[in-house]
């Protein structure tokens with residue numbers, strides 16, 4: 001069944017008026033549709049990159065001073081304390097050099113276990 005609907009609409013990309021056969025039609029042509037689609041993807045990428053940047057700066061904000069007073073630390077906090085990367089720390093954990101407790105799905109590391117690391121090294 002072909003639609004006999006005729007709607008005058010403005011293309012969302014080139015702003016020209018055109019006759020649409022469906023209410024859902026947003027563009028005058030396939031070209032405008034794909035161009036708008038690409039533009040949309042570009043903008044989405046841009047905004048996710050910006051969000052990542054914002055989140056990244058927010059995530060790296062726990063400061064050494066706030067971490068130093070803690071008894072129990074998560075992976076990120078331990079990294080800050082030891083000034084190492086997460087992958088380095090995870091290697092230490094998987095080798096059994098640092099004991100962790102799983103709280104939910106999070107590795108929690110006791111401060112004293114971090115200090116034990118230095119005892120072992122001596």
Ligand SMILES: [Zn+2]
Nearest residue numbers: 011014028032
């Ligand atoms: Zn158009």
